[in-house]
Amino acid sequence: MAEKQKLIEIKNLKQHFNVGHGQVIKAVDGITFDIYKGETLGLVGESGCGKSTTGRTIIGLYQATSGEVLLNGVSVHGKKSPKELKMLKRKMQMIFQDPYASLNPRMTVADIIAEGIDIHGLAKTKEERMKRVYELLETVGLNREHANRYPHEFSGGQRQRIGIARALAVEPEFIIADEPISALDVSIQAQVVNLMKRLQREKGLTYLFIAHDLSMVKYISDRIGVMYFGKMVELAEAEELYRNPIHPYTKALLSAIPLPDPETERVRRRAIYDPSQHQYKDGESLEFREITPGHFVLCSEEEYKKYKAMHS
Amino acid sequence: MQQIPKEMFQPAAAELGEAEKISRPSLSYWKDVAIRFRKNKLAMFGLVLLVLLVFMAIFGPHMTKYDYATNDLMNTNQPPSSKHWFGTDDLGRDVFARTWYGARISLFIGLAAALIDLLIGVLWGGISGLRGGRTDEVMMRIADILWAVPYLLLVIILMVVLGQGLGTMILAMTITGWINMARIVRGQVLQLKSQEYVLASQTLGASTSRIMFKHLIPNAMGPILVTLTLSIPSAIFTEAFLSYLGLGVPQPLASWGTMASDGVQAMQYYPWRLFFPATFICLTIFAFNVVGDGLRDALDPRLRK
Numbered sequence: 001m002a003e004k005q006k007l008i009e010i011k012n013l014k015q016h017f018n019v020g021h022g023q024v025i026k027a028v029d030g031i032t033f034d035i036y037k038g039e040t041l042g043l044v045g046e047s048g049c050g051k052s053t054t055g056r057t058i059i060g061l062y063q064a065t066s067g068e069v070l071l072n073g074v075s076v077h078g079k080k081s082p083k084e085l086k087m088l089k090r091k092m093q094m095i096f097q098d099p100y101a102s103l104n105p106r107m108t109v110a111d112i113i114a115e116g117i118d119i120h121g122l123a124k125t126k127e128e129r130m131k132r133v134y135e136l137l138e139t140v141g142l143n144r145e146h147a148n149r150y151p152h153e154f155s156g157g158q159r160q161r162i163g164i165a166r167a168l169a170v171e172p173e174f175i176i177a178d179e180p181i182s183a184l185d186v187s188i189q190a191q192v193v194n195l196m197k198r199l200q201r202e203k204g205l206t207y208l209f210i211a212h213d214l215s216m217v218k219y220i221s222d223r224i225g226v227m228y229f230g231k232m233v234e235l236a237e238a239e240e241l242y243r244n245p246i247h248p249y250t251k252a253l254l255s256a257i258p259l260p261d262p263e264t265e266r267v268r269r270r271a272i273y274d275p276s277q278h279q280y281k282d283g284e285s286l287e288f289r290e291i292t293p294g295h296f297v298l299c300s301e302e303e304y305k306k307y308k309a310m311h312s
Numbered sequence: 313m314q315q316i317p318k319e320m321f322q323p324a325a326a327e328l329g330e331a332e333k334i335s336r337p338s339l340s341y342w343k344d345v346a347i348r349f350r351k352n353k354l355a356m357f358g359l360v361l362l363v364l365l366v367f368m369a370i371f372g373p374h375m376t377k378y379d380y381a382t383n384d385l386m387n388t389n390q391p392p393s394s395k396h397w398f399g400t401d402d403l404g405r406d407v408f409a410r411t412w413y414g415a416r417i418s419l420f421i422g423l424a425a426a427l428i429d430l431l432i433g434v435l436w437g438g439i440s441g442l443r444g445g446r447t448d449e450v451m452m453r454i455a456d457i458l459w460a461v462p463y464l465l466l467v468i469i470l471m472v473v474l475g476q477g478l479g480t481m482i483l484a485m486t487i488t489g490w491i492n493m494a495r496i497v498r499g500q501v502l503q504l505k506s507q508e509y510v511l512a513s514q515t516l517g518a519s520t521s522r523i524m525f526k527h528l529i530p531n532a533m534g535p536i537l538v539t540l541t542l543s544i545p546s547a548i549f550t551e552a553f554l555s556y557l558g559l560g561v562p563q564p565l566a567s568w569g570t571m572a573s574d575g576v577q578a579m580q581y582y583p584w585r586l587f588f589p590a591t592f593i594c595l596t597i598f599a600f601n602v603v604g605d606g607l608r609d610a611l612d613p614r615l616r617k
């Protein structure tokens with residue numbers, strides 16, 4: 001455990017959207033966590049809790065309201081020379097949720113995949129560029145005949161593979177996958193997850209894997225973070241989170257997973273999370289505290305003592 | 313409900329190899345566009361018409377020995393004949409020569425309108441939409457102010473300063489003619505810029521101009537072409553209309569508008585003087601419209617069958 005190297009450090013990151021009329025949406029409201037080299041960190045939470053915004057702020061699509069993101073110890077936001085910025089862009093890439101909206105319908109698959117190669121000047125000749133495109137197509141399980149086609153000729157799963165190939169073209173270290181499988185058929189989901197796992201093994205990639213429910217993340221994640229309304233409420237190793245969920249919201253999420261066995265599924269009870277159940281008093285400060293080693297929960301001082309007593 | 317025993321369930325084998333095949337042959341984007349355009353009969357007809365119009369605008373005036381501006385008072389108001397193919401007008405000028413001379417003016421105006429739309433309108437709207445925030449607000453307020461200036465009034469004011477003519481009309485168009493295009497493109501860009509493929513391009517480190525020319529404008533091409541096919545014929549018609557009112561190109565220059573205006577007065581006795589310019593105004597506008605529609609459909613690979 002100790003030799004784990006931090007690739008990404010996120011420190012008190014906030015993203016507040018000004019939506020006019022003096023109203024502010026606190027989409028991400030002060031989250032802190034690290035992502036270790038070579039791991040997959042799952043990020044779950046219901047729709048609208050700020051998962052996409054977290055991913056997009058980390059990668060710099062949105063200007064963070066406050067907080068810091070470090071990649072290999074270097075801040076990725078703030079003033080940078082264009083050259084440094086380009087280097088950083090190559091290291092972080094994103095795979096998107098909607099396989100229909102994430103590929104430009106007017107470009108051929110070759111041009112889509114080669115976009116990063118073109119931007120960063122990674123191929124010197126046309127032949128070299130096409131060679132890279134063919135390699136990437138084969139890496140993601142498509143074939144070279146697909147290079148001159150348009151996105152609309154492909155199925156959702158194939159499009160998602162094209163999106164993965166596009167991200168891989170610049171040889172990133174870290175990939176944010178924003179619900180990459182939630183728009184796909186269940187039968188295709190496993191194929192894409194397996195592809196991502198294989199690529200992780202072969203290329204030593206680090207993933208932030210965003211999902212809106214806990215059922216699939218378990219199979220791909222080493223650790224899982226649970227988000228609720230812009231805050232991270234629990235973070236632990238995947239196994240630990242499933243076996244010993246502490247925060248009531250995590251328990252509610254876990255209870256929402258359908259069970260494969262119809263016998264047990266019939267008696268499954270869904271827990272409902274009601275934030276008022278904490279009965280926090282005014283002035284009580286909520287902090288992200290370590291209950292057992294590597295298992296963090298957002299809680300008050302009082303709850304911390306209670307959880308600590310229950311789980312050790 | 314009928315119970316199916318567990319043993320009857322079997323895992324389905326995934327057939328990867330088969331699923332990844334597509335049968336249609338692959339083509340380059342523009343070849344594909346051309347094929348789809350050619351399948352559209354009406355659009356092809358419009359294109360042929362436009363090519364003929366351009367050809368006649370270039371060579372038409374030289375096909376007859378008569379000049380568009382030379383009076384022949386011995387041969388006024390002649391009906392179409394083997395000598396004067398489209399007849400003559402009240403000053404004995406050859407209507408055939410004048411019609412094709414007028415085509416030059418109309419097509420030139422159309423071309424100017426298209427260039428103004430594309431160079432000013434598309435860029436203005438594109439930058440405004442993509443930059444957003446303050447830049448967007450300032451650029452759109454400027455457009456709103458210019459929009460409020462009536463074209464007719466502008467032409468008349470500019471005429472006082474610069475005199476009557478084609479240049480004045482084009483200058484007036486440069487000032488106000490691109491606003492509609494700018495608004496349409498801005499709307500498109502606002503909609504397109506949050507698409508995930510644009511975000512993907514940004515995370516890859518694409519420059520603003522790359523995002524604009526590779527992603528935004530190609531995907532806004534449909535509405536851009538529709539707007540163009542409306543604004544080209546509308547510019548041609550506006551020129552004809554202004555000339556008809558006597559505010560267009562000065563005599564003895566021939567424009568379809570001035571010819572129609574003169575022709576209307578003699579419509580009952582010498583109908584060919586109205587018939588030829590009016591017919592060609594209609595044909596030109598029709599041709600631009602159907603070609604624009606055809607192009608819009610052909611440019612969209614999703615409509616490929």
Ligand SMILES: Nc1ncnc2c1ncn2[C@@H]1O[C@H](COP(=O)(O)OP(=O)(O)O)[C@@H](O)[C@H]1O
Pocket residue numbers: 017018019025026027045046047048049050051052053054
């Ligand atoms: N660009 C934006 N401007 C304003 N509000 C936004 C923007 N993006 C997201 N939001 C708001 O932030 C919240 C979190 O959104 P999002 O990160 O997309 O959630 P998730 O991905 O978890 O479903 C939502 O309430 C959403 O409406």
Ligand SMILES: [Mg+2]
Pocket residue numbers: 048051052053179
């Ligand atoms: Mg989302």
